[in-house]
Amino acid sequence: MYSKGLVPLAWATAVTLTAAMALVFFYAPLDADQGFVQKIFYVHVPMAIVALGGFVAGGIMAIKHLRSGDRSWDMRSYVAIHVSIILGLGVLVTGAIWAKAAWGHWWVWDEPVLVSFLIVFLLYCVYYPLRFSIEDPDRQARYSSVFAITAGAFVPLNFIAVRLAESFTHPRVLSQTGGSLPGDMRFTFIVSIAGMALLFVTLWKLELTAKQASMQLKKLRNRARAAA
Amino acid sequence: MPALPLDEAGKYVAGAYVVFLGLILVYVAIIAAKIARIGREIAELAEEDQ
Numbered sequence: 389m390y391s392k393g394l395v396p397l398a399w400a401t402a403v404t405l406t407a408a409m410a411l412v413f414f415y416a417p418l419d420a421d422q423g424f425v426q427k428i429f430y431v432h433v434p435m436a437i438v439a440l441g442g443f444v445a446g447g448i449m450a451i452k453h454l455r456s457g458d459r460s461w462d463m464r465s466y467v468a469i470h471v472s473i474i475l476g477l478g479v480l481v482t483g484a485i486w487a488k489a490a491w492g493h494w495w496v497w498d499e500p501v502l503v504s505f506l507i508v509f510l511l512y513c514v515y516y517p518l519r520f521s522i523e524d525p526d527r528q529a530r531y532s533s534v535f536a537i538t539a540g541a542f543v544p545l546n547f548i549a550v551r552l553a554e555s556f557t558h559p560r561v562l563s564q565t566g567g568s569l570p571g572d573m574r575f576t577f578i579v580s581i582a583g584m585a586l587l588f589v590t591l592w593k594l595e596l597t598a599k600q601a602s603m604q605l606k607k608l609r610n611r612a613r614a615a616a
Numbered sequence: 617m618p619a620l621p622l623d624e625a626g627k628y629v630a631g632a633y634v635v636f637l638g639l640i641l642v643y644v645a646i647i648a649a650k651i652a653r654i655g656r657e658i659a660e661l662a663e664e665d666q
Contacts, residue, residue, distance in 0.1 A: 409633075424625035428632040435636065478639045482632040489628035591643065598647050601654045608661055 390596035401590045404583035408576070416576040425489040430576060432482040434584035435475050436505065440543050442472030442588055443512060447540015450533035462529035465536050467595045469515055471588055476509045500553040504546050511539050 412430045419426035446468035453461035483502060484494045496502060518535055522528040569577060 425628055427629045431632055431636050474639060474643055478636050481635045485628050485632045485635070489625060587640070591640075591647075594644070594647050598650045598654070601651065605654050605657055605661075608658070612661060612664065 390593050390600055394590070394593050394597060397586065397590050397593065401583065401586040404579065404586050408580040408583040411576040411579055416573050417570075419573075422490060425486065428482055428486040428489070430580045432479060432486055433577070434581040435482065436479045437581060438584045438588045439472045439475035439479055440508070440547065441585075442468050442475065442592075443508070443543045444540050446472065447537045447543075450536035450540070453529060453533045454537070459525070459529050462533055463599060464592075464596065465533060466519065467592055467599065469512060469536060470595065471591045473509070473512055473515075474591075475584075475588065476505070476512070479505060480509060500550045504550045508539075508543060508546055511542065515539070 408430065412427055416427075416430070418424060446465045449461050449465035449468060453459065453465060483505070487496060487502070488494045515532065515535055519528060519532045522531055
């Protein structure tokens with residue numbers, strides 16, 4: 389079910405990400421202020437946007453689970469959160485690398501964007517112990533969904549709060565006034581976001597395929613045991 | 617802080633992209649190993665069935 393269209397999707401992801409990297413290094417001009425270090429933004433910011441979007445998507449899937457009672461929605465929500473956590477880890481590490489190059493420090497505690505992302509990341513790290521501490525599958529799915537919805541609602545609230553906060557240190561890539569990116573940088577950035585979004589969907593489908601195969605194997609084993 | 621010169625900034629940029637690619641490769645390798653294990657177990661079940 390989940391493996392349908394996975395191969396063309398993986399190819400589309402590979403092509404888009406390769407195109408994005410080519411644009412980053414051969415097309416987008418050097419930033420006048422930050423120089424070459426600004427190239428980190430083309431991987432760091434799309435990863436952050438897609439990770440946060442994945443957390444929200446996990447919440448929406450959890451709503452679908454609670455509304456329908458269909459546990460496949462819980463599995464989709466879990467995998468969306470899992471992939472987002474991995475991307476989130478990438479965001480924190482690439483952000484720290486950029487901060488060291490731009491600010492001279494790996495981490496700055498008084499920067500709201502950094503700290504708020506860390507809070508979101510740590511919040512979702514709690515999802516795993518919560519989920520796997522419950523043995524009953526129905527309760528596990530239900531409780532995990534409630535967490536995913538609550539935490540998913542926190543993500544946009546957190547984003548708005550950070551946007552409202554006054555900050556002169558963390559650069560704004562996109563804003564209501566059109567951001568500070570010129571046309572060729574903006575195009576590169578959009579292709580990078582498209583590549584990252586495709587990567588998210590590919591990894592999500594890949595993990596769901598593995599999970600579904602694992603569950604089918606378990607069923608087959610149980611059937612074989614019952615027959616013997 | 618002034619912009620870093622290209623030779624110094626290059627290692628940070630390379631580091632960031634290596635982290636990204638490394639994360640994705642490790643993740644895909646783990647899932648691929650999982651799928652391969654499932655495939656082996658299915659083959660074993662099929663053998664037992666015969």
